[in-house]
Amino acid sequence: MPLAEVPSFIPAMPEIFLALAAMGLLMVGVFQKDGDVAEVTRASRMVSRLGLVALVLTLLLVTTIAVRGPAQSFGGMFVLDDFAVFFKVLVLIASGLSIVIAQDYMESQQIARFEYSVLILLATVGMLMMISANDLIALYLGLEMQSLALYVVASFQRDDAHSAEAGLKYFVLGALASGMLLYGSSLVYGYSGTTSFEALATTFTQLHGEAPPVGLVVGIVFILAGLAFKVSAVPFHMWTPDVYEGAPTPVTAFFSVAPKLAAIALFIRVMVGPFGDLVAQWQQIVVFISIASMVLGAFAAIGQENIKRLMAYSSIGHVGYALIGLAVGNEAGVRGVLIYMTIYLFMNVGVFTCILCMRRREHMVVGISDLAGLSKSNPLMALALAIFMFSMSGIPPLAGFFGKLYIFLAAVESGLYGLAIIGLLASVVAAYYYLRIVKIMYFDEPVEPIDRAIGRDLRLVMLGTGVLVALFFLFPQPVLSSAASAAASLFGG
Amino acid sequence: MSHLPLLSLITFLPLVGAVFILTIRGEPDVVARNARNVALLTSVTTFLLSLGVWFNFDTSTSAFQFQERAEWMPTFDIAYHLGVDGISMLFVLLSTLLTPICVLASWESITERVKEYMIAFLVMETMMVGMFCALDLVVFYIFFEGVLIPMFLIIGVWGGGRRVYSAFKFFLYTLAGSVLMLLAILTMYFTTGTTDIPALLNYDFPTGLQTWLWLAFLASFAVKVPMWPVHTWLPDAHVDAPTAGSVILAGVLLKFGGYGFLRFSLPMFPEASIEFTPLIYSLSIIAVIYTSLVALAQEDMKKLIAYSSVAHMGFVTVGTFTMTVQGIEGAIYQMLSHGVVSAALFLIVGVVYDRLHSREIATYGGLVHRMPAYSLAFMIFMLASVGLPGTSGFVGEFLVLVGAFQANTWVAALTATGVILGAVYMLYLYRRVIFGALTKDSLKRIRDLSPREIAVFAPLVVLVFWMGLYPAPFLEVMHVSVSNLLERVETARASMETAVVLGR
Numbered sequence: 001m002p003l004a005e006v007p008s009f010i011p012a013m014p015e016i017f018l019a020l021a022a023m024g025l026l027m028v029g030v031f032q033k034d035g036d037v038a039e040v041t042r043a044s045r046m047v048s049r050l051g052l053v054a055l056v057l058t059l060l061l062v063t064t065i066a067v068r069g070p071a072q073s074f075g076g077m078f079v080l081d082d083f084a085v086f087f088k089v090l091v092l093i094a095s096g097l098s099i100v101i102a103q104d105y106m107e108s109q110q111i112a113r114f115e116y117s118v119l120i121l122l123a124t125v126g127m128l129m130m131i132s133a134n135d136l137i138a139l140y141l142g143l144e145m146q147s148l149a150l151y152v153v154a155s156f157q158r159d160d161a162h163s164a165e166a167g168l169k170y171f172v173l174g175a176l177a178s179g180m181l182l183y184g185s186s187l188v189y190g191y192s193g194t195t196s197f198e199a200l201a202t203t204f205t206q207l208h209g210e211a212p213p214v215g216l217v218v219g220i221v222f223i224l225a226g227l228a229f230k231v232s233a234v235p236f237h238m239w240t241p242d243v244y245e246g247a248p249t250p251v252t253a254f255f256s257v258a259p260k261l262a263a264i265a266l267f268i269r270v271m272v273g274p275f276g277d278l279v280a281q282w283q284q285i286v287v288f289i290s291i292a293s294m295v296l297g298a299f300a301a302i303g304q305e306n307i308k309r310l311m312a313y314s315s316i317g318h319v320g321y322a323l324i325g326l327a328v329g330n331e332a333g334v335r336g337v338l339i340y341m342t343i344y345l346f347m348n349v350g351v352f353t354c355i356l357c358m359r360r361r362e363h364m365v366v367g368i369s370d371l372a373g374l375s376k377s378n379p380l381m382a383l384a385l386a387i388f389m390f391s392m393s394g395i396p397p398l399a400g401f402f403g404k405l406y407i408f409l410a411a412v413e414s415g416l417y418g419l420a421i422i423g424l425l426a427s428v429v430a431a432y433y434y435l436r437i438v439k440i441m442y443f444d445e446p447v448e449p450i451d452r453a454i455g456r457d458l459r460l461v462m463l464g465t466g467v468l469v470a471l472f473f474l475f476p477q478p479v480l481s482s483a484a485s486a487a488a489s490l491f492g493g
Numbered sequence: 494m495s496h497l498p499l500l501s502l503i504t505f506l507p508l509v510g511a512v513f514i515l516t517i518r519g520e521p522d523v524v525a526r527n528a529r530n531v532a533l534l535t536s537v538t539t540f541l542l543s544l545g546v547w548f549n550f551d552t553s554t555s556a557f558q559f560q561e562r563a564e565w566m567p568t569f570d571i572a573y574h575l576g577v578d579g580i581s582m583l584f585v586l587l588s589t590l591l592t593p594i595c596v597l598a599s600w601e602s603i604t605e606r607v608k609e610y611m612i613a614f615l616v617m618e619t620m621m622v623g624m625f626c627a628l629d630l631v632v633f634y635i636f637f638e639g640v641l642i643p644m645f646l647i648i649g650v651w652g653g654g655r656r657v658y659s660a661f662k663f664f665l666y667t668l669a670g671s672v673l674m675l676l677a678i679l680t681m682y683f684t685t686g687t688t689d690i691p692a693l694l695n696y697d698f699p700t701g702l703q704t705w706l707w708l709a710f711l712a713s714f715a716v717k718v719p720m721w722p723v724h725t726w727l728p729d730a731h732v733d734a735p736t737a738g739s740v741i742l743a744g745v746l747l748k749f750g751g752y753g754f755l756r757f758s759l760p761m762f763p764e765a766s767i768e769f770t771p772l773i774y775s776l777s778i779i780a781v782i783y784t785s786l787v788a789l790a791q792e793d794m795k796k797l798i799a800y801s802s803v804a805h806m807g808f809v810t811v812g813t814f815t816m817t818v819q820g821i822e823g824a825i826y827q828m829l830s831h832g833v834v835s836a837a838l839f840l841i842v843g844v845v846y847d848r849l850h851s852r853e854i855a856t857y858g859g860l861v862h863r864m865p866a867y868s869l870a871f872m873i874f875m876l877a878s879v880g881l882p883g884t885s886g887f888v889g890e891f892l893v894l895v896g897a898f899q900a901n902t903w904v905a906a907l908t909a910t911g912v913i914l915g916a917v918y919m920l921y922l923y924r925r926v927i928f929g930a931l932t933k934d935s936l937k938r939i940r941d942l943s944p945r946e947i948a949v950f951a952p953l954v955v956l957v958f959w960m961g962l963y964p965a966p967f968l969e970v971m972h973v974s975v976s977n978l979l980e981r982v983e984t985a986r987a988s989m990e991t992a993v994v995l996g997r
Contacts, residue, residue, distance in 0.1 A: 375606075375609075375650075376606075379609075390642055395638055395639070395641060395642055395668075396634065396635035396636075396638045396639050397635045397639050401635070401638075405631070405675075405679075406569075408675070408676070408679055409569075409679050409682065409683070412676065412679040412680050412683055413679075413683045417676075420676055420679075421673075421676065424672035424673070424675065424676060425669070425672070427672065428665060428668050428669045428672060431664070431665065431668055432661070432665060435645070435661060435664060435665075438645075438646075439649060439657055439660070439661070442646060442649060442650050443649045443650060443656065443657050443660070473635070476565070476566055477564075477565075477566060477567060477568065480566055480568040480569065481567075481568050484568050
C-alpha cells in the first residue's frame with residue numbers, strides 16, 4: 001500500500017525542469033577546467049548561454065502546459081491558472097533578460113563566474129513556486145528558495161565592500177521579514193486550523209461579514225508586513241536604496257524586476273485568495289502602504305545623485321502605484337496591476353541596460369551627472385533613456401502612461417478618489433526627477449563623454465525594450481486581453 | 494474622398510517624415526540640409542492635404558465629418574476615432590500652416606542638432622493635428638499630453654537664457670493641470686461606459702458631478718490657455734524658447750485650452766459652465782487688464798508679446814462663456830487670428846534676434862531707416878494685434894464684444910478696455926523699435942528682410958488681410974457647429990430655470 005497518492009507532476013513540469021537544469025548546469029560548470037581568468041570566463045559564458053536556453057525552454061513548457069487549462073497538484077498546494085501563467089511568463093522574461101545583460105558587465109569587472117547564471121536560475125525556480133503557491137507552507141518554501149539565492153547574488157562581487165554590505169543587509173533584513181511572514185502564517189494557522197488558501201477562504205466566507213478574531217487580523221498584518229518587505233513598499237523599504245546601490249548593476253537590474261514581479265503576484269494571490277473576504281480588514285493598510293510608497297518614492301528620489309539609488313526610489317514609487325490596484329481589491333484592480341507590472345518590467349530592464357552602458361574609459365560610472373551631454377556623444381542611448389524616463393513619468397503615448405491609466409481607472413471606478421488624486425500628484429513630482437535625467441542628457445554640455453562602444457547584447461536589449469515601450473500604444477490589445485483573463489481566473493472566472 | 498483616411502494621413506504623415514529624418518546618416522552639414530528639406534517637404538505636403546479637408550468640408554451640418562474609427566483596445570471599449578467639425582477643422586489648418594512656416598523660419602537660425610530639431614517639430618505637428626481631430630477621450634488625452642515631450646526638448650535644447658528653468662516650469666505646470674483632467678476623463682468613462690466624444694456630447698451628466706468634472710477640466714485648460722493666475726509659465730517659456738518654438742506655442746498650443754472649453758466644458762457640462770460663468774468672466778477681465786498693464790512695462794520684446802497673448806486669450810475665454818453665437822464665433826475667430834498674428838509677431842522678433850542676438854527693446858530704435866520692408870510687415874501685424882478694422886484681429890475682438898454686450902454690459906465694457914490698452918503697448922513698442930533716429934552703431938549695418946524671410950511673412954500677411962476683409966468663408970465653416978453647441982447649452986439653461994421655478 002502506498003503511503004500517499006503520487007501527485008500529478010504535469011502542472012509543475014516547468015519548475016521541475018528548471019530545477020534540474022540549474023543543477024545540471026552547476027555540474028557542467030564545476031567540471032570545467034579551472035585555470036586562468038580566460039578559462040573561467042569561457043565557462044561562465046557557456047553556462048550563461050545554456051541558462052538562457054533553459055529559461056526559454058521553461059517558457060515554452062509554461063505556455064504549453066497552460067493550454068491544458070487550470071490545474072492543481074500536490075494536494076492543492078500548487079495551482080496553475082491563467083494568473084500564474086501570466087506572471088511566470090513575465091518572471092522568465094525578466095530572468096532571461098537579466099542573464100543576457102549581465103555577461104558583459106561581469107567580464108569587464110572580472111567577476112564572470114558560472115555560478116551567477118545558476119543562482120539566477122535557482123532564484124527563478126523559487127519565484128515560479130511562489131507564483132503557484134496555494135498554501136502558506138508552499139508560499140514560504142518558494143519565498144525562501146528565492147531569497148537564499150538572492151542573498152548570494154547580492155554579494156556576488158566578493159572583493160567589493162559595498163557588494164558584501166548589500167548582501168549582508170539584504171540577508172539580515174530579509175530574514176527578519178521572512179520571520180514576520182512565518183509568524184503571521186502561524187497565527188493564521190492557529191486561528192483557522194488550516195494552511196490551505198482554499199480552506200482559509202471558505203473559513204472566512206463562513207464569517208458572513210462578522211469581524212474575525214483579533215489574533216487573526218494580527219496574523220494578516222504580519223503576513224502583509226513580510227510581503228511589503230519583499231516588494232520594498234514603505235515603511236519596509238529601507239533596504240532598497242542600499243542594496244540597489246551596493247549590488248553589482250546586473251544584479252540590481254534583476255532585483256528590480258523578477259523578485260518584485262513574483263512578490264507582487266504572491267501579494268495579490270494571498271490578499272485576494274484566502275483573505276479576499278476580509279477586504280475591509282486589510283484594505284486600509286494597503287491604501288496606506290500605497291500612498292506612503294508613492295509619496296516617498298517621488299520626494300526621496302529628487303535629491304539623489306547616484307542613478308542606481310534613484311532607480312531604487314523610483315521602484316518604490318512604482319510599487320506604490322501597483323498597490324493601488326491591489327487596494328482596489330477587485331478584478332479591474334488586479335487587471336490594472338498586471339498591465340502595470342508588464343510595462344514596468346520592460347521599462348526597468350531598459351533603464352538598467354542603459355546604466356550598464358555607462359562606462360568611461362572602461363570603468364563603470366553611476367553618477368547622474370556623468371550622463372551630461374549624452375545626446376551628443378551617444379544619441380541613440382540618450383534617445384532610449386529619454387523614452388524610458390518619459391515613460392516612467394507616465395507621459396503618453398509611451399507605455400508607462402497606459403500602466404497608470406488602467407490602475408487609476410480601477411481606483412476611480414471603486415471610488416478611491418483620494419488615492420487616485422494623491423497618486424496623480426505624486427506622479428507630477430516624480431516627473432521632475434525623471435525629467436532631470438533628460439535635462440542632463442539633452443540640455444547640459446558634455447563634461448567627459450561616456451564610452452561609445454556598447455556590447456551587442458546590451459544594444460539589442462536596449463533597442464528591443466525601447467521599441468516596445470515607445471510603440472506599445474500601437475498594439476496594446478494582446479497584453480490587455482491576457483491580463484484581463486489572468487485577473488478573471490483569480491476571481492473564479 | 495470618403496474612402497481615403499484623410500485625417501489619419503494628415504496626422505501621421507509628419508511622424509513618417511520624422512522617422513525618415515531619423516534614418517539620415519552622413520556628414521553633419523549634409524544631414525542638416527537633408528533634414529531641413531525633408532521637414533519642409535513633409536510639412537508642406539501635410540498642409541496641402543489638409544486643404545483637401547477644407548475643400549471637401551460640408552458646412553451645412555454640425556455632425557463630425559471625415560470620421561475614421563478602428564478597434565484599438567476592445568477590452569476597454571476604447572477606439573481610435575478621428576473626425577472634425579466646424580469648430581476643430583480650422584484649427585487643423587492653423588497647425589498645418591504654421592509648421593512649414595516654423596521650419597522655414599528656422600532654416601538658418603538653427604545650426605546645431607538640426608536633425609533632432611526637425612524631428613521634434615514634425616512629432617509636434619502630429620500631436621497637434623491629432624489633438625484637434627481626436628474623437629475619443631483617451632486618444633485626445635494622449636495627443637494633448639504628448640505635445641509636452643517635443644516642446645520640452647525644443648525649449649530646453651535650442652532655447653536661450655534660463656531655458657532649463659522655463660522648460661521645467663512649462664512641463665510641470667501643464668502636467669499638474671492635465672492629471673486632474675485625466676481623473677475627470679476616467680470618471681466620465683466609468684460613469685458612461687464610453688470614451689467616445691460624440692456619444693458623450695449627448696450624455697447628460699448629473700449636475701453635481703458636472704461641477705467636479707468641469708473644475709478638473711478647468712485645471713488643465715486654464716493652464717493651457719493660459720488664464721490668470723496660472724499664466725506665469727507662459728512669459729518664461731516664450732522668452733527662452735527658440736523663435737519657432739514660441740510661434741508654435743503661441744500659435745497652436747494656447748489654442749488647446751480654448752478648444753477644450755468649446756469641445757468639452759460647454760457641451761458636456763453645460764449646467765456647470767453656466768454656473769461658473771462669473772468666475773471665468775472675472776479671471777478673464779483680470780487677465781485682459783492686468784496683463785496688458787504688465788505688457789506695457791516690459792523691456793523684452795518677446796515677453797511683451799507673451800503678455801499680450803495672455804490678454805488676447807482673455808478675450809477668447811470671455812467670448813466662449815458669453816454663450817452667444819457672436820461671442821463663440823468671435824472666440825474661435827480670435828483664436829485663429831491670434832494664431833496667425835502672434836506667430837507672425839514672434840517671427841518678427843526672431844528676424845532682428847537672428848541679426849543682433851538681443852530681444853531688449855532698448856537695443857533697437859530707428860529700424861525704419863535700414864529696414865523698410867521689415868517695418869512694413871511689423872506694422873501690419875502690430876495693427877492686426879491691436880485690432881484695427883480691416884485686419885483679422887478686428888473681426889474676432891468685435892464679435893466677442895458684441896457677444897459680451899448681449900450677455901453682460903459691464904463685462905463688455907471692462908473687456909473693451911483691453912482693446913485700448915492693447916493699442917497703447919503695441920504702438921509704444923513699435924515706436925521704440927522702429928521710429929526715431931538710427932543712432933546705435935550696431936544697427937548701422939543691419940540687413941532688411943531676405944527673400945526667405947519674405948516668403949515666411951507673405952502668407953501670413955495675406956491671411957491677416959483676408960481674414961480681416963472677408964471673414965465669411967471662415968465663419969461659414971463654424972456657424973452650424975456653433976449653433977448646435979449653443980442649442981445644447983440653451984436646453985440645459987432652460988431645464989435649470991424650470992428646476993428653479995419648481996423649487997427643486
